[in-house]
Amino acid sequence: MVRKILSFFLFLVLIGIFFINIPSIKNASDLKAIASIEDKNVEVIDKSFQISSTIYWNRINKVTKISKNYNFIDIFSENSKFSLGKDFLLSKEEKQFFIIDKKTESKNYLIDGEIALTNKESNLFAIVKKNGLEITFYQFVPLENRAIELKKEVFSSFWTSYKITKNSFYFSLMNGNCYIFNPFESISTESVIKDSPFIYSICANSSSNNFIIISGFGPQKLNILNKDGNITYEHIFDKSYTSFFTYLLDNQILIVKNPESLNLFHINWNKNKKVDLFNTISLKGEILDILEFYSFFVFILSDGKDYQLGIYDFENNRFYKKYWKEPIYQLDIIDSNGVFSVYNQDKLWILSLNQEL
């Protein structure tokens, strides 16, 4: 009898622990914009806020520079599509790519191509030809106001995902190969991942030469690979999905978004158990953009109909989400203290995590 009471009591304790640890999901109804900008009409909600750095608002066919006191300058070309890098802009006009220095706004012809692959945090970028396999890698040199061609490559297959960090390029190819190029350490390899004929996603950060892929099906696997492309760790998923988004934060937390849920892993590069799942949140839709602060990451989630802003707070292990009435696609850091912009082609909002959360 005593045993039964004890086991029941233990059961209650376990249920209690389960409910205490369940992620708290609630609307961040108190997260309000500091300012909203529609075309060039500014609505300032918090008048004490000053723009500390220039905002580059990519509106696809033009880039609007917003500086202190909400001054606007448009960088514009006929029939152009813009992409943003750290210190540069790329404009595609018909099939010609031009590189524009953010500071001087001087514009130089670069190359004919189809697609620009950039990262807002990096001065590395790549231009892809129409066939999708011929890729030219570049590094933008801000002081010299030019892009240096680093390498030309012909891939063996189309890519499913890519990551450009501050020092490397990573591509996951459909034929089960990974391509890695680090121009600063002269690392350039195309590795074949054994038993994984299809790679869904690849991610890496600037603080490590290791990288992570999700590959195969029935079962799908998460693999950690070193700079030589050798698998050093394997984690098998219990369910297969047709798409993945992965992102490795600078604090070595891995975000894996499949169509149904958001999974957060601690990555320990040097320990035996390198991947440790610490939170799963049931969340449908795709991540459209993501940015990270010291103890938060912010992302835009959408299923094509509804648009949400998600915020994960590591210190309190809490997740917040807020439905947006209008479509939102892009995020940009304005201030590393937690001020960021959310925008589409027509409207931009400025938000601060510090003031409102």
Next chain:
Amino acid sequence: MDSFFKSGALIMYISKSKCNIKIKKKFYYLSFYLLIFTIFFFILFFVFLQQNNAASNVFLVRDFCNVANSFLPASQFYLSDSKLSLDFPAQLIYNKSAISPYQQDNIFMNLAVYKSGDKYIGLTDLLYPPEKINPKEEIEFSNKNISCFIIEKGVFLNPVEFIKPVLSTSVSIVNVYYLNEEEVAVAFRQNYKNNIIPILIYTYSTYLSGRFAFTSNVYKIEIFLDDDLLYERKLDTVSKKKIIELLMTSSRPQFIKYIISNVTDGDHILKVKVYDFYNNSKEILKKFSVKSY
């Protein structure tokens, strides 16, 4: 006692020296066997090299992957009613749609990849990508222009055998050039080995509606030397290592580069014939003379 010790030491010395001799003998045997193995492998290696050289009389000089020329591993198809019936069962393994207008970083905005046996079939613009496709089942597209590619063992295959939309196509050869653009005999100078003639085949193919250029309908190439079939090849593989066929964009011509070797002195006729996948064909004849110096 002393002499006993001495004799004992002598016995030990003798047994040691015997041991040394045995070790030395073993060492010599081992070295001998190693030498034999090395020679054997060298012979094998050279025989292998010779066989490879002997087998290839038509091969690629270098690929045309430069800024001006390009190849397309994915082919564009035009569907008259946005529907397609496939002959093979397939399972959806990858599906990605563009939600954001900022997503301009993929070759295909809406892509579904199906697995059928060892093959991966990529299709764009599927309206509702089904999890499984059964043979003869009709699938619906949101667009009449779709792109398709097939990868098998990491190599792109020509998708026309798998997906045959109702198309009327034509194929033609514009010209055949000798690569050195001089007299053919130049090819037989000292810097060329084994009597080789590099040629450039310049073909042109379009989808007859005139609106949509169709890049993959040069399906087969035959090269004849004096009516003897020298080479026949289906243009089915495009790989990084062996890019022989370069499928050009839209209605631009396709270049194919071959080397013909072991041609005897005298007058010859080179015939190049190209086919589309409905077996329409065109051919071109070139006369040339070969003279050894």
